Amino acid sequence: MQIELKPLQLSDAETLYEFFQKLPASENGKNNRAHGLSKEDFAKWVQSEIDSSQGKNLKPGYVPGTTYVMYVDGTPVGVSNLRHYLNENLQKDGGHIGTHILPEYRGRGFGNIIKLETLKKAKEMGINPALVFNHDDNVPAWRTSEKLGGKLESINIVNGVKLRKYVIDTSKL
Ligand SMILES: CC(C)(COP(=O)(O)OP(=O)(O)OC[C@H]1O[C@@H](n2cnc3c(N)ncnc32)[C@H](O)[C@@H]1OP(=O)(O)O)[C@@H](O)C(=O)NCCC(=O)NCCS
Incomplete structure (x- = not known):
């Protein structure tokens, strides 16, 4: 099985x-703002995500x-977001990382893999520790946080x- 975590590109x-x-619009505080967009607006949204990664037009x-x-x-199965640093609000809710797996691929370990791969990117960016927030009733999400x-x-x-607020030491990954 070949896994690749690739930044969104135009x-x-x-x-x-x-x-x-296919990825739901909103679940457990994780939003997919591309859901329901026309193809034209989707391309604009992709560009806005690329801008965000470069700190532009925030x-x-x-x-x-x-x-x-x-x-x-080679098949897309999930999305993750990595915030480069946190403001006061994100330190109370939000944290560094959000993950989202297509419903038909859940329960096969991919939630764990996408969080690990995103945490490795955080480590490369010098983020340590990483903060992750999970809804208390979202068991799969916080199990992956504990596993990592x-x-x-x-x-x-x-x-x-x-x-639940988790603190993850990225140096140990
Ligand atoms: C949270 C999410 C990313 C997990 O993805 P996943 O691919 O289902 O996760 P995994 O298959 O890697 O399972 C993770 C752990 O949860 C456990 N788990 C999976 N489904 C479960 C369920 N319904 N109830 C309890 N535990 C469950 C797994 O056994 C695994 O634990 P283990 O490794 O100790 O066995 C996925 O459910 C999702 O996209 N949810 C909607 C968005 C969301 O909630 N994102 C998280 C907040 S940002």
């Missing part, structure tokens, strides 16, 4: 359109972040949601 917009339409209160697509044997060495720092209610 040249992939055409082939990734259907994939982003909306107020936003930090730079990179969107990656994980390919398994995440230390449970707190469980707090933030905006009405019970959130």
Whole structure:
């Protein structure tokens, strides 16, 4: 099995359109803002994600972040986001990393792999430790955080949601 975590690129917009339409719009605080867009608006959204990864045209209160697509044997199966640094809000909710796997590929270990591969990118960027927040009732999400060495720092209610805060030492990956 060949795994590749690739930053979103404009040249992939055409082939990734259907994939982003199949990925649900919002689950457990993870949003897919490309869901429901026309092909034309999808290409614009891809460009805005590329801009974000370069720190360009950021909306107020936003930090730079990179969107990656994980390919398994050449097929896109999931998306992750890596924020390059955190502001005050993201230290309470959001954290460095979000992951999203296509529903039909869940429960096969890919959630674990995409988080590991994204944490390796965080390490390459000099991020240590990485903060990850998971909804308390999202068992698959926080199991992967623990499997990757995440230390449970707190469980707090933030905006009405019970959130687990994990601290991950990226030097150990
Ligand atoms: C969270 C998510 C990325 C996990 O992806 P996945 O491919 O299903 O995860 P894995 O197959 O790697 O499983 C991860 C762990 O959860 C466990 N798990 C999987 N499904 C489970 C379930 N329904 N109930 C309890 N545990 C479950 C697995 O056994 C595994 O633990 P283990 O390695 O100790 O056995 C995926 O469910 C998803 O995309 N959810 C919607 C978006 C989301 O919630 N993102 C996370 C917040 S940013």
